Amino acid sequence: MTTQTRTPDSAGKTGFQLPKWAGSFGFQIIAALIVGLGLGLLAKYTGSTKASPNGLGATLQTIGSSYVSLLQTAVVPLIFTAVVSSISNLRQVSNAAKLAWNTLLWFAITSLIAVLIGIGLGVLLQPGANTGITEQAKYAGKSGDWWSFLVGLFPKNFLGLGASTTVTEGVATTSVSFNVLQILVIAIAVGVAALKVGKAAEPFLNLNASALAVIQKVLWWIIRIAPLGTVGLIGNAVAVYGWDTIGSLGKFAVAIYVGLALVLFVVYPVLVRTHGLSVKQYFSGVWPAVQLAFVSRSSVGTLPLTQRVTERSLGVPRAYASFAVPLGATTKMDGCAAIYPAVSAIFVAQFFGIQLDFSQYVLIALVSVLGSAATAGTTGAVVMLTLTLSTLGLPLAGVGLLLAIDPILDMGRTAVNVAGQALVPTIVAKRQGILDEALYNAPRNGTPFVDDDADSAAADPSAAAAPAAGRELADAK
Numbered sequence: 426m427t428t429q430t431r432t433p434d435s436a437g438k439t440g441f442q443l444p445k446w447a448g449s450f451g452f453q454i455i456a457a458l459i460v461g462l463g464l465g466l467l468a469k470y471t472g473s474t475k476a477s478p479n480g481l482g483a484t485l486q487t488i489g490s491s492y493v494s495l496l497q498t499a500v501v502p503l504i505f506t507a508v509v510s511s512i513s514n515l516r517q518v519s520n521a522a523k524l525a526w527n528t529l530l531w532f533a534i535t536s537l538i539a540v541l542i543g544i545g546l547g548v549l550l551q552p553g554a555n556t557g558i559t560e561q562a563k564y565a566g567k568s569g570d571w572w573s574f575l576v577g578l579f580p581k582n583f584l585g586l587g588a589s590t591t592v593t594e595g596v597a598t599t600s601v602s603f604n605v606l607q608i609l610v611i612a613i614a615v616g617v618a619a620l621k622v623g624k625a626a627e628p629f630l631n632l633n634a635s636a637l638a639v640i641q642k643v644l645w646w647i648i649r650i651a652p653l654g655t656v657g658l659i660g661n662a663v664a665v666y667g668w669d670t671i672g673s674l675g676k677f678a679v680a681i682y683v684g685l686a687l688v689l690f691v692v693y694p695v696l697v698r699t700h701g702l703s704v705k706q707y708f709s710g711v712w713p714a715v716q717l718a719f720v721s722r723s724s725v726g727t728l729p730l731t732q733r734v735t736e737r738s739l740g741v742p743r744a745y746a747s748f749a750v751p752l753g754a755t756t757k758m759d760g761c762a763a764i765y766p767a768v769s770a771i772f773v774a775q776f777f778g779i780q781l782d783f784s785q786y787v788l789i790a791l792v793s794v795l796g797s798a799a800t801a802g803t804t805g806a807v808v809m810l811t812l813t814l815s816t817l818g819l820p821l822a823g824v825g826l827l828l829a830i831d832p833i834l835d836m837g838r839t840a841v842n843v844a845g846q847a848l849v850p851t852i853v854a855k856r857q858g859i860l861d862e863a864l865y866n867a868p869r870n871g872t873p874f875v876d877d878d879a880d881s882a883a884a885d886p887s888a889a890a891a892p893a894a895g896r897e898l899a900d901a902k
Contacts, residue, residue, distance in 0.1 A: 457655035458830070461485075464656065465663025475665045482664045488657025493824055495647050495654075496811075499640060505612045506637035512616030513630045524857065528749050531849045532757045533794050535696070539688050539759040540793040543767030544786055546684050552676040552768065553775030609795070609812075654828065662826050674830050677772050684764040685837045693848055700855050702865065709869055710738030711847045718843035719836045724754045727843050735847045738869070740861035741854045749853070753846035758809075760838030760845075763793050766813040773814060773823030785817055792816050 464485060473482030619626040694704040714731040718724065724731075732750040735741045741749075770789050774781050792813050810824055854860035 453652040454655060457652035458659055461656040461659035462663055465660035468660065468664035473664050478664070482661070485657045485660035485664060489654060489661045490657075492647075492650070492654030492657060493821075493828070496644075496824075496828075499644050499647065501608055502636070502640050503644065504608050505615075506633050506640055508609060508612035509616040509619065509630070509633045510637050512613065513619060513633070524745055524853065525748070527853045527857065528752070528849060531853055532753065535692070535845055535849060536757070536759055536763045536794050537790060538692055539684075539763035540767045540790045542687050542692070543684050543764040543793075544771065544789060546680045546764075547768045547771030547775075548786075550676065550680045550683075551775060552680045553673055553772035553777075651828075651831075658826065658828055659830075673772070673776060674826075677768065677827070678830060678833060680768050680772075681765060681834050682837055684768060685760055685841045688759055688764065689841050689844055693844060696848065696852060700852055702851070702855060702862075706866055707739065707848070707851070710734055710865070711844055714843050714847060715840045719840040724758065724839055724842045724846065727839070728754045731843050731846055735850055738865075739847060739851045740864035741850045742859050742861070745854060745859065746850055749850040750846055753849060757846050757849060758838075758842040760841035762809045764841070765834065765838055766793050766809040769810050769823070769827055770813045770817060770819060772827070773819050774817075776823065776826070777820055779819065781817075788817060789813060 464481065468479065468482040468485060471479055471481065473479040478486060619630055693707075697704050697707045711734055714727055714734050717730055718727040728751060731754070732746055735750050736743050736746045767789055771781065773779075793809070810827065811821065813819075814821055814823055851860065851865075855862075
């Protein structure tokens with residue numbers, strides 16, 4: 426049992442110092458879940474309903490909806506700057522058009538496999554079914570279809586913004602909305618144009634990179650107040666929907682982790698093996714980055730280690746890895762951008778009693794593959810979830826519902842993301858004949874990186890710089 430430590434304060438008195446684990450973000454989220462659950466049950470059993478909430482119910486609803494609004498506000502600038510930045514990374518690789526194309530192709534192939542697994546699990550496990558909640562009529566006519574998807578790709582203005590006006594009891598209210606797919610198309614066009622312009626576009630790309638860093642900082646602040654948002658989100662969900670919500674969220678979490686396990690321990694090993702590589706060597710090489718990703722919950726935060734293991738343990742040439750791995754950190758997320766949005770979209774549809782047809786399942790797959798470039802750092806899952814739900818015309822209230830348990834899911838999602846970010850460069854390097862297989866297969870003696878002696882004896886001349894990289898890493902550790 427952890428006890429509080431009495432420490433003298435500046436006035437010579439004694440005070441209480443909370444244990445370190447009490448200040449951790451994970452503990453705060455768990456505590457917020459418990460508090461939100463308790464407050465939600467209290468609100469429900471004191472007569473709060475969705476149509477007529479009492480004071481506590483209205484407070485929880487306001488806190489939750491305000492937090493979701495903060496996240497949605499950041500979606501537009503995040504998508505634009507992240508996609509432009511990802512495309513601009515191509516300028517760092519000279520005479521590597523073939524490598525770039527193959528990298529993007531395998532990003533898409535592995536993402537498609539992952540999203541198909543997510544769709545299959547959503548249909549098979551039915552995580553959002555039997556809740557007794559029927560809001561289909563409210564969203565009738567808003568479901569996505571192929572025609573609206575194709576038409577929606579063409580921007581009507583630079584920011585993909587739209588406005589609508591409603592009149593209630595003689596009072597006109599105008600609301601502004603945005604089309605995420607249009608923003609994605611605009612960002613891709615601007616990024617490619619900047620590459621074509623060349624040196625003259627450098628100031629713009631530098632400004633975009635700075636803007637992305639600022640936006641990510643603001644988003645991190647929003648994420649830091651997630652415990653407060655969690656109290657409102659889970660509390661309001663329980664107050665409105667009762668125990669069915671908790672059971673459905675549990676089934677949803679199980680479906681997500683089953684999908685993540687299938688991709689990490691079945692799909693990836695099959696791809697490694699079909700390319701004539703050792704599965705054991707792949708996992709022993711990439712595992713340090715996977716472990717850090719699971720704990721940190723950030724692909725960007727794990728990026729330096731991911732790039733090191735890709736070069737040093739998996740034998741991918743540094744010039745290529747320095748392009749492919751950073752690009753993958755923002756665009757290659759099989760956990761956040763494939764499995765999660767697929768299962769989430771099906772969960773939200775089932776939860777609100779909305780039927781999806783075959784074409785909409787295909788649309789989920791297409792949006793997940795094309796929209797993965799919209800992910801960035803720790804917010805990729807939120808962006809992809811918003812993108813998928815808005816494209817299908819599903820209620821964005823589902824975002825708030827799922828955010829309540831997002832930290833629990835994010836650990837597994839990020840681990841799979843990072844494993845895929847190291848896998849694709851390895852596969853492409855192998856297919857293009859530039860993979861240092863001697864380094865890939867070198868014994869690691871229980872450490873995540875090969876010994877310098879073994880590397881020197883086994884590596885070919887093209888890997889001459891590898892020992893120095895290993896010593897540099899050893900010094901850093």
